[in-house]
Amino acid sequence: MNAHINLPHCPSPSAYRVAISRATHQVLDEPRVFEDGFALKMLGPDAENNFDPFQHNGVADRSMRAGIVARARLAEDRLHKAIRAGTRQYVLLGAGLDTWALRAAQFGSAVRVFEIDQVAMQSWKAAVFEANGWQKPDELEWIGLDLRNKTVPDALVNGGADLTAPMAISILGVLVYLSEEKVEHLLMSLNRLAPGSTLVFDYLVREEMLPPMDRVMMRATAEAMAAGGEPWLSSFDPRRLKTLLMDAGFEVEQDLGPYELNHIYFCRRRDGLQIAGGGFRHLSAIKQR
Template sequence: MQAGEPSITARAAAAFRAAHQRLEGGRVFSDPLALRILGPDADNPVLAAAFAPEREPIRLGVAARARFAEDAVAAAVERGVRQVVMLGAGLDTYGCRAPQQAAGLRVFEVDHPATQEWKRDRLAAAGIAIPPSLTFAPVDFERQGLADGLAAAGFDPGRPAFFGWLGVVPYLTRAAVLDTLGFIAALPGGSGVVFDYGEPPGALPPEQRAVHEARAAWAAEAGEPFLSHFTPEEIASLAGDLGLTVAEDIRYGELTARYGRGAADRSAEAGATGDAGAHLIHAVRPPVR
């Protein structure tokens, strides 16, 4: 990871989202800004691999993950939630595409200050406007907590909020994960979160374990080692203890089959979508009745 830039894993996810727009026409997840914000990263040899024809199953997996998350955000906004937080936003473009017709909607992007400065330069270079509804919440977690960073950006803890938290949890310690979930669980009823997590490699069958180990080795070499794993039963129990109810927990492979349609047969094998024990979870804090 280079100082002041999104992590290589975040940039790789952005590359796959952009490649999905160009090669599959965004049929699983439409993001008209993805190619523009990727910009010169499209020429990076590591990231350019996302555009290779044989990477279609991974592209569809990344696109399905984004679709699942934004569908959950849209449902929360439809219920009246007017605060959306993207944790570890990287090159995500939701804040620039958020539905302006949702009166009073505010989107907060949380990331390291230097990373956000880099992203704002990238947005300017791409000619992507920052709408009034988007607020950058720079947080250096070595010096500041999430609650303080959001409060400084104008976040109201007295109102419900929905959080998108993709591609982050596996790289955090268990304590950091639970602290963040605890913060979300302490918000008013109707709040919620979508995040991804990985199962312990020892719980996986041999072929999936091999895929997991290869991905973990790549991430560690990039300076972003996996630090936490959870079983579905464990994460549901931990979330419940905090006051969150799991609305859905779905494996990546099943997620791609849900949204990918014609490509589902090509993505069925465990490693094709980067599945290997990876899950997406949608958890909510039930309203007080």
Template structure:
């Protein structure tokens, strides 16, 4: 079972993902601009490394324009949602957490839950870059963290996780954020089928792009702008889904508890009663699926 994660064109050249940096800078800007915080990440600036952290600190206004405000909200909400669902998995007794396409995610370095093993899966180029930034920031990797470098053209994810110490005969919780847009449908469903085949209690949270026909004209314009931008940077957007169809396909794979969360639900859960203009766009979708 071989999968890609993101930006294969860039990663084949050994270049770290630009989208991973953009996302991390938005998470960091959220820590400086928004009160109260939706997603409290005390390491959000540190994981950027000194140079990028200073960019966010010195010019936060760059991340507070109209469309950047919407993106900033989306990054904060999806990270909070994933970690809320992880907390629920921990309550169910899950003790293994896999971050697929980890980028500059900082959960493993923020005093993770006792007894939890964390596996960060990403392309070797991105992991080398991240570890270099962490070294510059003097952020140490805890013993509970295992890096799982995967060359997605050659490596098998299950084999790599097993080699890193992940026990695939026990429940595993996965987060998979900011990735599915960059994959073919086959690659997306290969990964989902793999998770669906794991023991009962396993689960996954992921975000995905909504088919443009379901967006309003302004949302379609925003999607087209960023799709063109990332394609020019070697990270084209490939896959989009209709929420109801995707939920049905997940159930067909064997997931029992499937829950799709659109912008309205997420606003009510995380952004209610705010008066600072922090809002989600209609294209924000998060899916949660548990193995029966």
């Protein structure tokens, strides 16, 4: 069932799937790994009456949902650590329907938020805000970016960010949709960030490096994404990513797979919610120079 009955179709199916998973988590899962009081209405103003979470609670849906809320929690856990260390800029590349800026505004956060995404996606998100009667937080800046024409640091400068001060950057559900060449160019461009800046992203591991069951899951999901018009374009050897980050001045802090995330966020749950696998890992790093 489409919850956004008063809105046109979302221009990014993957962003809307993420939003559905976050909303479903708020309704069905207990205890919650990721608290998001805006998640349900981010699907549209009528979602509370028209959204059926049980339509998104199959075996594959549950594993995907666990992965989505775990990566969001990981990114925001790292963000809060950076804020405690003095960071006052947060960048979400491929922000989609993320709600951190709305949640932060409730407790008077002084952190500036830069959401980078396709212009069409940001226009749709602005329509959601308007339909819900939400005011765009003063600290939130929407920055449209086509990675084919401009680097992330250039877009941030044009959007008012200060590259001389540390920032926390989250890149979730993005890199797999870029070619390997573009991913490498993106990561290398981050060498312009100030020391103390932090980075969290997820990436797909090369198929030949995955266990057999993960290969099966990865192929099935990749085929579904391609059929929906959003093919996966890149995968990596974790050692290659570590080298790229070192060349850009970053030191890897964590590189976590499903087993580690399940242990951190889904251990000993009565409902059995966990990530079944599928080939994605989640990495955090800090800029040293």
